[in-house]
Amino acid sequence: MAAPESGDGNNGAARMVTLISSDNTRFEVEAAAASLSQTLQLTILDGGGGGGDGIPLPNVDSATLSKVLEYCIKHAPAAANGGAPNATAVDRAELERFDNEFVNIDQSVLYSLIMAAHNLEIEGLQSLVAKKVADMIKGKSPMEIRRTLGFPDPTPEEQAEMNAHMLEYGWAYE
Amino acid sequence: MAKIDRISILPNGVREHILSFLTAQDAVRTTVLARRWRDVWTRSPSLRFIGDMDRESVGRISNFVDHLLDVRLRGAFPAPWIPVRLTSICSTPSATIWTGKTGTKAAAKCCFVSSAMSIWSLWPTRRRSTGGSSAWCAHESASACDRIDHIYRDHSILGLADQRLVTEHLIQLELAGVRMFDGFLDLSRCPALLELKIENCLVTAEKIQCPSLRHLSIIDSNFSSGYHTKVSLPGLITLRWIQCSGMAPLLEPMQSLTTAIVTSELTSWLSEDPVDGMLPYALLDATELKLSVPRDMIRYSKTTVFIFYFFAVHESSEQEEQQQQSEEVPFAHGLDKVGSGEEEALGASGSGGLQTMWQRGPPQLPKRLILVEKRPLVRPTWKKFFVQETLPWPFGMNQEPAYTWEHYKHFPDFPDREGRVFATLVYWVVGELWDFFRVEPEYMEQARNQAYNTCPKLITDMIYEAQLWDKMEAKLEPKIHEERLRWEGIMAQQMSAMFTYMQSTGAPPLHPGLFPGLHPFLVPPPYVTPQGTPNQSVGSNNLTTSPPNAWSPWHTHPRPS
Known part of the structure; x- marks a missing residue:
């Protein structure tokens, strides 16, 4: 540059x-x-x-x-x-x-x-x-992070995907 | 139109960099954020496992790490992580931790901080990092001191199992409050590692090894009290060894060491045990050497005659007492003030030291006590033994400091304080030890073996000791050191002249006045011979007198003609 x-x-x-x-x-x-x-x-x-x-x-x-x-x-x-x-x-x-x-x-x-x-x-x-x-x-939950970082609201598909992921990565939230 | 998600479109490496400031848990949780975030954490240059030190937290971390391993095993991510087994000795039997590896080279480059910045921290902090950023997220360099506050000793401690760390990109490794078993600190498979910090750890590794390491800092840690940890770090530049307990490490040579700071407990670095108590020679090349060791300890070690570690010590008879008083011949005569001054200076705070009993002996022989100052002295006090280019070799050999038994074999002896002249220095050493070693008749055979088998090994140690004290003295007592060097210079000159003389005449000088610098050495103060008769003029007319007792070694070994 x-x-x-x-x-x-x-x-x-x-x-x-x-x-x-x-x-x-x-x-x-x-x-x-x-x-x-x-x-x-x-x-x-x-x-x-x-x-x-x-x-x-x-x-x-x-x-x-x-x-x-x-x-x-x-x-x-x-x-x-x-x-x-x-x-x-x-x-x-x-x-x-x-x-x-x-x-x-x-x-x-x-x-x-x-x-x-x-x-x-x-x-x-x-x-x-x-x-x-x-x-x-x-220290925030995914939704809080999304809000904080100004992510767009998740579409229904995204929401479903997130939920699936939350299940998979539940151990990271203990 | 939805809000623009600006963070997700940041260039490669930026998000990874951001995640490197989070705990591993927080970093992993970002995987749920969005599709674009799925594998960002796996490329993060740093993975920090942070938790409390309590049982529950350790279990949580172990659990977490187990899951990480699962994810890895399922092949969900390419291989940016390398597992290291972590055993917890308190609750869960084992878990596995992964070390941060910056993944591919491209990723490392994208992480843009330095070419491959990578920090793997295992900081069990008391406070959870959620509260404030102070615990570990503070400024990296400045917060080293702050962090200690957050770590505390506890019986529950994480253990890193005996598994080697293999990572190409790891630059800095910080461990706190963990227990390292043997093998973990063998970091020879971490070619990029430059900095290792260990705090509040329990180190039961036999060896710390890493060719690339530049900075080592070990603070408040516990080493094994059963053996010396070997430290093989040839590239080390700074060494900080602060308040560690356990046995001192055996340091291998470190050519580029510039700063060494050792603050240690008495028992570990300079203890009465001659093997244990040696200040490692490797440290002495440091341009900045800070030792924080009590003075009386130094004094004690100063009077340690290393060579006698392997030999029996006997209660001194009257004659021995007399004989041994002349041990500091060079200082006692001519420069007596220097000699006594040195003793006083070094022993200033160790007033009780004079009464210290010396209890040393070979394992096979009975240990007995002797007053410290009555020990005989076979130690190289002269430069010729360890400083190059002081003396020319008399027999056409290359000039070299006499630091091995082989050298001693070739080095001619000169009249000692009893007027004895041994064939070579070898015989002198053995003879001197022999005198000291005159034990009861039933130990004769053992004693003989000891003297002849162990001496060769001891020469190296003796030189080591001499070098050690030369440098220690230079640092601690510069004035005395200067004076001694001056004096040794004179001695060396005279020695040189005397060897020339001996070479040309084939005999030792008969008149001590011939070499005035050697005068104090050639003419010792009057003392009582083992037979009890005062010997007034040993140096002048009785140089080649016969040995006083029948089993002296010079008696049984023929002298070269």
């Missing part, structure tokens, strides 16, 4: 890169933050995204991208120094608090985030949102 870029070789400490969302909004962020994305990392290492030409991200809209970048900027310092070793307990607690609030969002936004994290391959964000969804599933 990342278009090939002409390398400008500028590897300054606070190098900025420009990301362009699907609706043509430009976001300028530090290269370190954007590098949390495995997808972008290589492009950035090649010197792309600097100067006037940005990296187009056709799969991510601006609302989601701003959310993703919020996460990246917050987590970039921790990721830069290798995460745990230098981070104090306070830092970690702060990050955790941020993460908790970060995923406290509407479900549609959450799915956009999942898709974006998946496309951009941001490991931490992927886990974060996956955990959030897992929390939504945890």
